[in-house]
Amino acid sequence: MKTISLTIDGKRISANEGEKLLWVALGNGIYIPNLCGLQDNSQPPAACRLCFVEVEGKEKPVTACTETVTDGMVIDTRGGKALRLARTAFELLMSSQQVDCAHCAKNGSCELQQIAHHLNIKLKSNRFRRILRELPIDDSSSVFTYDPNKCVLCGRCVWVCRERLGIGAIGFAYRGFQRVVTTFAGEAFADSKCQECGECVRVCPCGALVFKNDKTEEEQT
Amino acid sequence: MKVAELSAITSAFQEIKNRAELRWQTLYDSGKPVIMVGTATCGRAAGALEVLKAIRDELKRQNLDFPVIEVGCLGHCYAEPLVIISKPEYPPICYGRVNPVIAERLVKEFVIGDNPCLEFVLGALEENDLVPSFSDFPRAKYEKKVILKNCGQIDPKEIDHYIAKGGYSSLVKALHIPPEQIIEELKRSGLRGRGGAGFPTGRKWEVCCRAVGEPKYVICNGDEGDPGAFMDRVVLESDPHSIIEGMIIAGYTVGARYGYIYVRAEYPLAVEHVQIALRQARRLNLLGKNILGSDFSFDIRLFQGSGAFVCGEETALIASLEGKPGIPYYRPPYPAVKGLYGKPTLFNNVKTFAYVRHIINDGAECFASIGDERSKGTAVFALAGKVVNTGLAEVPMGTTLRQVIFDVGSGIPGGKHFKAVQIGGPSGGCLPESALDLPIDFDSLSDAGAMMGSGGMVVLDEDDCMVEIARYFLEFTQSESCGKCTFCRLGTKQMLEILNDITQGRGRIDDIDMLSQLAEDVIAGSLCGLGKTAPNPVLTTLRYFRDEYEAHIKEGRCPALMCRDLIAYYIIPEKCERSCDACVGTCTVEAITTNKKRIKVIDQEKCVKCGTCLDACPPQYNAVIKLSPPSEVPS
Ligand SMILES: Cc1cc2nc3c(=O)[nH]c(=O)nc-3n(C[C@H](O)[C@H](O)[C@H](O)COP(=O)(O)O)c2cc1C
Ligand code: FES
Numbered sequence: 001m002k003t004i005s006l007t008i009d010g011k012r013i014s015a016n017e018g019e020k021l022l023w024v025a026l027g028n029g030i031y032i033p034n035l036c037g038l039q040d041n042s043q044p045p046a047a048c049r050l051c052f053v054e055v056e057g058k059e060k061p062v063t064a065c066t067e068t069v070t071d072g073m074v075i076d077t078r079g080g081k082a083l084r085l086a087r088t089a090f091e092l093l094m095s096s097q098q099v100d101c102a103h104c105a106k107n108g109s110c111e112l113q114q115i116a117h118h119l120n121i122k123l124k125s126n127r128f129r130r131i132l133r134e135l136p137i138d139d140s141s142s143v144f145t146y147d148p149n150k151c152v153l154c155g156r157c158v159w160v161c162r163e164r165l166g167i168g169a170i171g172f173a174y175r176g177f178q179r180v181v182t183t184f185a186g187e188a189f190a191d192s193k194c195q196e197c198g199e200c201v202r203v204c205p206c207g208a209l210v211f212k213n214d215k216t217e218e219e220q221t
Numbered sequence: 222m223k224v225a226e227l228s229a230i231t232s233a234f235q236e237i238k239n240r241a242e243l244r245w246q247t248l249y250d251s252g253k254p255v256i257m258v259g260t261a262t263c264g265r266a267a268g269a270l271e272v273l274k275a276i277r278d279e280l281k282r283q284n285l286d287f288p289v290i291e292v293g294c295l296g297h298c299y300a301e302p303l304v305i306i307s308k309p310e311y312p313p314i315c316y317g318r319v320n321p322v323i324a325e326r327l328v329k330e331f332v333i334g335d336n337p338c339l340e341f342v343l344g345a346l347e348e349n350d351l352v353p354s355f356s357d358f359p360r361a362k363y364e365k366k367v368i369l370k371n372c373g374q375i376d377p378k379e380i381d382h383y384i385a386k387g388g389y390s391s392l393v394k395a396l397h398i399p400p401e402q403i404i405e406e407l408k409r410s411g412l413r414g415r416g417g418a419g420f421p422t423g424r425k426w427e428v429c430c431r432a433v434g435e436p437k438y439v440i441c442n443g444d445e446g447d448p449g450a451f452m453d454r455v456v457l458e459s460d461p462h463s464i465i466e467g468m469i470i471a472g473y474t475v476g477a478r479y480g481y482i483y484v485r486a487e488y489p490l491a492v493e494h495v496q497i498a499l500r501q502a503r504r505l506n507l508l509g510k511n512i513l514g515s516d517f518s519f520d521i522r523l524f525q526g527s528g529a530f531v532c533g534e535e536t537a538l539i540a541s542l543e544g545k546p547g548i549p550y551y552r553p554p555y556p557a558v559k560g561l562y563g564k565p566t567l568f569n570n571v572k573t574f575a576y577v578r579h580i581i582n583d584g585a586e587c588f589a590s591i592g593d594e595r596s597k598g599t600a601v602f603a604l605a606g607k608v609v610n611t612g613l614a615e616v617p618m619g620t621t622l623r624q625v626i627f628d629v630g631s632g633i634p635g636g637k638h639f640k641a642v643q644i645g646g647p648s649g650g651c652l653p654e655s656a657l658d659l660p661i662d663f664d665s666l667s668d669a670g671a672m673m674g675s676g677g678m679v680v681l682d683e684d685d686c687m688v689e690i691a692r693y694f695l696e697f698t699q700s701e702s703c704g705k706c707t708f709c710r711l712g713t714k715q716m717l718e719i720l721n722d723i724t725q726g727r728g729r730i731d732d733i734d735m736l737s738q739l740a741e742d743v744i745a746g747s748l749c750g751l752g753k754t755a756p757n758p759v760l761t762t763l764r765y766f767r768d769e770y771e772a773h774i775k776e777g778r779c780p781a782l783m784c785r786d787l788i789a790y791y792i793i794p795e796k797c798e799r800s801c802d803a804c805v806g807t808c809t810v811e812a813i814t815t816n817k818k819r820i821k822v823i824d825q826e827k828c829v830k831c832g833t834c835l836d837a838c839p840p841q842y843n844a845v846i847k848l849s850p851p852s853e854v855p856s
Contacts, residue, residue, distance in 0.1 A: 179704030
């Protein structure tokens with residue numbers, strides 16, 4: 001494979017031809033907010049719209065998870081236009097997200113906290129109207145709890161379950177604002193094809209899927 | 222192809238054509254009157270099937286076996302049902318707004334007798350000395366029929382009619398030309414896709430032709446999910462072979478083996494006509510293995526889609542054809558390189574394919590001579606809303622909006638004032654009076670913030686609130702969003718909430734800025750074309766009608782008196798005719814009472830603002846009016 005060189009935020013980096021920019025940056029310690037990509041998924045869903053960066057010579061920001069690196073490419077991950085889009089996308093996500101860090105098992109390891117910090121915005125941003133969906137929590141699995149109210153619909157769990165493991169216990173249902181990750185026909189996890197391997201929980205960036213033995217700070221005390 | 226093969230193709234087709242022409246000729250040469258009834262969906266909605274039955278019954282009663290032919294849509298949807306009678310010694314005459322009683326009279330008095338019943342005539346199809354012809358209509362000056370030429374003039378279920386009118390000769394001609402030359406011809410014609418974005422068709426065909434991968438596919442996009450648009454339906458129903466011919470030529474050019482026509486299941490008549498057309502084309506070996514004896518094989522299948530708006534997006538359409546949920550995917554790779562089942566796939570709109578045969582037949586120059594500098598050929602519009610002549614219009618690109626709305630469409634009904642035209646459906650924009658002289662072409666429209674879209678044109682008058690119009694379209698796109706990407710799922714939702722607030726009197730002054738910021742971000746950040754264009758109605762109304770937004774927010778006033786929460790109904794005491802009780806009787810919530818002077822008064826607390834009292838008040842009094850803001854009501 002041919003090696004190429006590119007510049008990200010002024011840092012010279014070498015990469016393999018054909019790689020996607022997001023993974024090259026992350027692999028070199030340069031953080032770009034991202035939720036929906038997985039490195040072994042060759043067809044990035046490009047759904048979360050957080051990984052915008054600016055590429056020299058391109059008028060509009062591009063998503064790093066879909067951008068193939070080329071030799072001599074010059075990238076700015078902190079350009080104004082890109083950050084504006086990433087911030088709006090994140091604030092939109094958070095406007096329909098239940099935020100309750102103190103009672104969440106992912107507190108401290110949550111990628112949403114990391115992104116908020118990186119973009120320098122509050123998790124509970126009040127820029128937009130709060131529009132929440134009140135969906136039932138599924139506690140039926142013996143291994144994990146699924147709270148759709150905390151789900152950002154990144155789809156990592158769906159892809160891992162279906163493509164990496166070939167199980168296909170979960171998928172997306174409904175359209176638009178009603179879109180939700182669910183089991184077939186919305187049955188409880190305990191009654192579904194789920195084999196309780198917990199891989200979905202491991203890739204979940206936030207508190208939507210958490211292991212049952214992961215106690216929150218408050219619960220432990 | 223080899224010379225021997227080519228001459229075999231030509232003679233095989235000549236035989237088909239001779240037979241078709243003979244059938245068409247005998248129809249008219251028999252000396253019998255020929256009666257045509259427009260039974261496309263628009264005609265049926267107006268009662269064309271009842272008219273058809275009345276005509277057949279009457280002929281039967283009179284023991285006459287005159288041919289009665291079902292044809293498609295002529296474009297004069299405002300005057301449906303339409304009947305065309307061709308009788309020796311008379312020009313073919315088209316009658317409008319026919320009902321079964323009129324139909325029976327037409328048979329008795331004109332088909333059998335000699336009275337052409339001038340009182341029901343809409344127009345003659347040819348110039349003559351007896352009745353005014355369509356070409357004398359003021360709109361004729363602006364119309365130019367290319368792909369609508371056959372519509373309403375032939376039976377779409379008869380391949381012979383299509384062939385007799387010159388159909389499939391372009392295919393034969395194309396088979397004589399190397400693919401590269403066809404691509405050159407398309408490029409020179411300047412044809413751009415009619416599915417919305419206006420991508421140059423020749424370039425797309427070239428990319429697909431050069432792409433490697435077998436088998437290649439050709440897909441015709443007949444999803445047509447825009448509310449108010451029905452151009453593709455009309456072509457599919459009224460002239461399906463024109464699309465099929467274009468697709469076969471495309472298949473030959475790009476080297477495809479299979480084609481799909483994607484039609485929404487809500488178009489049952491289009492589905493039926495396409496299916497019949499495919500069967501007939503296959504029977505004549507215009508489709509299938511070794512077409513007309515050549516070494517080129519190509520077949521087309523019909524696919525019925527769920528009709529979701531987003532399924533019209535090409536990557537979502539592919540997913541839907543593959544049996545997956547119709548959700549868009551990231552591009553590139555573009556379908557022309559990697560599409561259906563990962564193979565090169567040529568995508569065009571119904572109308573785009575319908576133009577192809579004209580370009581091959583008449584030459585690129587002929588097509589390019591229609592239109593303006595940057596956009597070639599004609600544009601087909603579905604005129605709807607507050608316009609006298611609703612229906613289809615085909616005009617050269619570059620015709621102005623004013624000409625289409627006021628000359629072709631005969632302007633606004635009821636003496637009302639034109640306010641705006643929403644062009645391009647939910648992805649398009651609202652253009653004001655000052656834009657009326659813009660030429661209709663891809664670039665002028667997008668410069669003005671709208672887009673050609675698929676060709677819906679909704680005319681709005683003084684009674685239409687522009688904030689409500691923006692809200693209506695956003696509600697549509699928001700509900701049609703697949704929900705995959707953040708901007709489209711949540712950005713349009715936030716925008717809709719803001720618009721709901723404004724139209725319901727809860728708007729805040731910073732909402733206008735928030736709306737335009739969000740609109741910009743949703744456009745720049747969305748994954749597919751749905752999100753990238755959904756804010757257009759909001760942005761254009763903000764640009765051209767900002768004062769209406771401000772009136773809602775700052776004064777709680779809806780200038781068009783449309784937004785229910787911002788208006789009140791009021792009875793002007795001086796105008797109220799005391800002895801009349803019309804309004805009292807219609808009020809469903811008993812909000813209208815009679816005071817001591819016998820004047821009617823609306824109890825604003827009880828009133829649900831349904832507006833029936835306003836309609837009920839006799840026009841000679843016109844005592845009921847709308848006021849905005851509601852505080853305008855004198856206490
Ligand atoms: C949300 C959305 C809906 C669309 N709907 C249609 C449609 O109904 N018909 C259509 O031909 N193209 C539609 N398109 C455009 C197609 O993706 C594609 O560009 C087009 O079919 C290409 O054909 P053309 O080059 O002939 O225009 C839509 C695009 C988007 C983003
Ligand atoms: S990681 Fe690129 S869009 Fe989600």
